[in-house]
Amino acid sequence: MIKIDSSKIEEFNQQNQNQHNHSFEFLCTELISQGIDIESILTNLITFQVAVPSWALGSGGTRFGRFPIGGEPRNLEEKIEDVGLIHALNNSSGAVSLHIPWDIPKDSQAIKDLAAEYNLVFDAVNSNTFQDQVDQEYSYKYGSLSHTSKQVREQAVAHNKDVIKFGEELGSKALTVWLADGSNFPGQQNFREALNRTKDSLTEIYDSLPSDWRLLIEYKPFEPNFYSMVIPDWGTSFMLASKIGDRAKTLVDLGHHLPNTNIEQIVAILLNENKLGGFHFNDSKYADDDLTTGSIKPYQLFLIFNELIDESLNHNEVFESTAWMIDASHNVKDPLEDLIQSLEAINQAYAKALLINRLALKQARDNNDPVKAQELLQTAFQTDVRPLLREARLRKQAALDPLGAYRYFEVRKQLIAKRGTDTVATGL
Numbered sequence: 298m299i300k301i302d303s304s305k306i307e308e309f310n311q312q313n314q315n316q317h318n319h320s321f322e323f324l325c326t327e328l329i330s331q332g333i334d335i336e337s338i339l340t341n342l343i344t345f346q347v348a349v350p351s352w353a354l355g356s357g358g359t360r361f362g363r364f365p366i367g368g369e370p371r372n373l374e375e376k377i378e379d380v381g382l383i384h385a386l387n388n389s390s391g392a393v394s395l396h397i398p399w400d401i402p403k404d405s406q407a408i409k410d411l412a413a414e415y416n417l418v419f420d421a422v423n424s425n426t427f428q429d430q431v432d433q434e435y436s437y438k439y440g441s442l443s444h445t446s447k448q449v450r451e452q453a454v455a456h457n458k459d460v461i462k463f464g465e466e467l468g469s470k471a472l473t474v475w476l477a478d479g480s481n482f483p484g485q486q487n488f489r490e491a492l493n494r495t496k497d498s499l500t501e502i503y504d505s506l507p508s509d510w511r512l513l514i515e516y517k518p519f520e521p522n523f524y525s526m527v528i529p530d531w532g533t534s535f536m537l538a539s540k541i542g543d544r545a546k547t548l549v550d551l552g553h554h555l556p557n558t559n560i561e562q563i564v565a566i567l568l569n570e571n572k573l574g575g576f577h578f579n580d581s582k583y584a585d586d587d588l589t590t591g592s593i594k595p596y597q598l599f600l601i602f603n604e605l606i607d608e609s610l611n612h613n614e615v616f617e618s619t620a621w622m623i624d625a626s627h628n629v630k631d632p633l634e635d636l637i638q639s640l641e642a643i644n645q646a647y648a649k650a651l652l653i654n655r656l657a658l659k660q661a662r663d664n665n666d667p668v669k670a671q672e673l674l675q676t677a678f679q680t681d682v683r684p685l686l687r688e689a690r691l692r693k694q695a696a697l698d699p700l701g702a703y704r705y706f707e708v709r710k711q712l713i714a715k716r717g718t719d720t721v722a723t724g725l
């Protein structure tokens with residue numbers, strides 16, 4: 298078991314301590330002059346945790362090819378080890394989101410114990426009815442929860458119930474359902490019937506949820522089906538969640554939108570209706586690119602956090618009740634380095650949004666002053682908040698510079714030495 302000792306991290310931090318003190322003091326002077334409460338921002342950053350998906354720890358690839366990087370986790374235990382390594386470095390990825398059946402725990406208690414050794418808990422569990430498994434009776438080629446055949450739908454519902462059972466054993470509190478169901482050609486599917494069948498199937502799954510669980514309904518405009526998807530957008534997810542029950546919510550995967558969609562407005566509407574279940578963070582240039590969060594549109598990410606903070610001022614349980622998860626794929630980067638970058642980008646967006654002068658923004662809006670409103674947002678967004686993030690990490694015994702530490706400790710080299718160069722992780 299590879300672990301990064303906290304004394305090693307402390308030693309590493311000492312090398313950069315002076316430089317950090319200098320930049321942190323400089324930023325504090327500036328923020329204090331703006332009347333910003335630095336301690337409250339640090340408290341938010343210290344407690345904020347994002348879940349890492351069990352499928353994002355190996356190299357992803359596309360349907361054209363896949364290029365393994367070596368040392369990929371060979372089983373669930375090694376995936377937990379990987380998340381544990383990142384968490385030791387940044388102390389902000391303290392949860393794992395499991396995918397079933399790629400990562401079925403053979404001994405749930407042992408898996409739970411192993412996760413606890415790395416200070417990890419289990420966030421939402423994910424079902425999979427978008428591909429056929431070797432031992433299954435019916436095919437999902439033409440859909441699962443929406444399928445025209447009752448037997449296929451029952452099989453897909455039963456799978457989701459199994460996933461809930463695994464999740465219960467591990468302490469999860471939510472089930473994420475992403476449906477690949479849809480059609481490739483006009484005329485292939487009756488839109489309304491497929492939707493109604495999906496609603497009935499989801500209702501059956503919802504009825505079997507433990508009382509403290511939530512059902513998160515993900516949406517996607519296209520792919521793998523290219524003509525229509527049964528749950529193509531947030532409106533359809535929202536409608537289903539509204540009909541199904543209070544604990545059914547919409548899950549926003551940033552990559553699951555057509556180009557230029559105003560995602561922050563979708564987030565605001567869902568928050569307003571108490572229907573935002575959680576996020577799958579990633580970034581994209583074209584569609585579901587699964588790129589590193591914040592690598593393409595960091596301003597969008599900031600604007601999303603702006604809406605979340607706005608809502609949290611009225612309902613402070615928003616941050617606790619939202620599922621924060623990454624959903625990305627890694628084609629050319631070391632997946633662990635990519636995840637470290639994603640977590641940094643998410644925390645930066647959060648920290649910057651916390652800097653917004655909300656009173657002044659309200660006044661600018663009330664006065665119909667778009668210039669002032671833009672200036673206020675840009676002032677927060679342009680602030681280099683990295684010293685704040687470093688200070689938060691320092692206070693929670695994490696690395697000042699997680700990526701630097703990852704390379705300094707030669708983590709990938711250690712993983713390759715232990716697991717070999719030609720291992721392939723299950724999943725994407």
Ligand SMILES: [Mn+2]
Pocket residue numbers: 475515550577624
């Ligand atoms: Mn997703």
